[in-house]
Amino acid sequence: MFTSKITGLGHYVPENVVTNDDLSKLMDTNDAWIQERTGIKERRHIKKGDGNSTSVMGVKAAKMALKEANLKATDIDMIVFATLSPDMYFPGGGVEVQELMDMKTIPALDVRNQCSGFVYAMSVADQFVKTGMYENILVIGSENHSGGLDFTTRGRSVSVIFGDGAGAAVVSRSEDDQGGILSTHLHSEGKHKDELALQGPSTEHWVPEIIAENPQEDIPYYPYMNGQFVFKHAIVRFAEVIHEGLEANGLTTSDIDMLIPHQANLRISQFIQQKLKLSDDQVFNNIQKYGNTTAASIPIALSEAHKAGKIKKDDIVVLAAFGSGFTWGSVIIRW
Numbered sequence: 001m002f003t004s005k006i007t008g009l010g011h012y013v014p015e016n017v018v019t020n021d022d023l024s025k026l027m028d029t030n031d032a033w034i035q036e037r038t039g040i041k042e043r044r045h046i047k048k049g050d051g052n053s054t055s056v057m058g059v060k061a062a063k064m065a066l067k068e069a070n071l072k073a074t075d076i077d078m079i080v081f082a083t084l085s086p087d088m089y090f091p092g093g094g095v096e097v098q099e100l101m102d103m104k105t106i107p108a109l110d111v112r113n114q115c116s117g118f119v120y121a122m123s124v125a126d127q128f129v130k131t132g133m134y135e136n137i138l139v140i141g142s143e144n145h146s147g148g149l150d151f152t153t154r155g156r157s158v159s160v161i162f163g164d165g166a167g168a169a170v171v172s173r174s175e176d177d178q179g180g181i182l183s184t185h186l187h188s189e190g191k192h193k194d195e196l197a198l199q200g201p202s203t204e205h206w207v208p209e210i211i212a213e214n215p216q217e218d219i220p221y222y223p224y225m226n227g228q229f230v231f232k233h234a235i236v237r238f239a240e241v242i243h244e245g246l247e248a249n250g251l252t253t254s255d256i257d258m259l260i261p262h263q264a265n266l267r268i269s270q271f272i273q274q275k276l277k278l279s280d281d282q283v284f285n286n287i288q289k290y291g292n293t294t295a296a297s298i299p300i301a302l303s304e305a306h307k308a309g310k311i312k313k314d315d316i317v318v319l320a321a322f323g324s325g326f327t328w329g330s331v332i333i334r335w
Ligand code: ACO
Pocket: 028, 029, 030, 033, 034, 037, 038, 115, 156, 157, 158, 160, 161, 196, 225, 226, 227, 228, 229, 230, 231, 234, 263, 264, 265, 267, 268, 292, 294, 322, 323, 324
């Protein structure tokens, strides 16, 4: 078995800043409600005509990650692309990246695991590198939420939370048998699939059917979230899967140098921090600036934390996510 290591990180967010006050002009909401419930102050939204899309933002983050890894696009052996908001219903974003970056005819795999998408994607990359099948894998998480949210008062409990952006990591074969990605741990529980979901368009809710039958009131093509239910499950599963990962490597919470939780909601991150008795220095959050960017949130946060010098060689870094499905997972890394 080989070892696998993150050799480059990158992130990109659109320039257009949307504050809570900006949203209060579109719907009945306010800065105090949003900050108190979620910690979010502002988020980025793609602006019509700015050239961004889920795959384009993914490419921007990927180019930064490749530069840091000192690799060219043609050095990459596989793309793993995580998103819930692809540019097209099909094909997925992976092949768009392959084309936009002029890559070889390498495999492009799309991961549909929403907020856990990046953790699942990292796990896939880790397996392919550890078995020796591939040497360098580009893992991307990217989301264009603003294109599909309900910005009327009807959608306020969901639409204030989410933002657009992308993050990327290069996972490479490593000679260092002590460090790198130590393990990944993945889970799902499909009985809760309707608690955080976007039902259409899909084979059960095709667009003509929606338009013909329910033009005004039907909302399956806007995301639905049972917020309190999600909150309760998130705090349990986050803690569980972090402990699972630590125990598998003979580590405890005091060994964590940096926890990068999926940026679901600042209150969820704070709850987990308290539950695991971690100090402020052991947890990185940036949801205040970007909102919840789903599959992009962990790579954006990881890239920012790394660039800010908050992650050093030999640090134990834990990535953990929970989201729609429900699905959840963790990645334990010795940097
Ligand atoms: N602005 C103002 N008022 C609002 C808004 C808004 N944006 N959204 C909802 N409200 C109102 C509701 O209509 C309700 O009014 P009512 O009491 O008159 O009926 C009131 O605020 C309370 O609504 P709740 O939905 O009960 O609010 P809650 O305190 O549960 O907060 C929230 C909602 C923030 C979504 C919370 O449930 C939560 O944090 N859930 C966790 C889920 C989460 O963070 N998901 C992130 C995405 S999923 C993921 O990444 C895993």
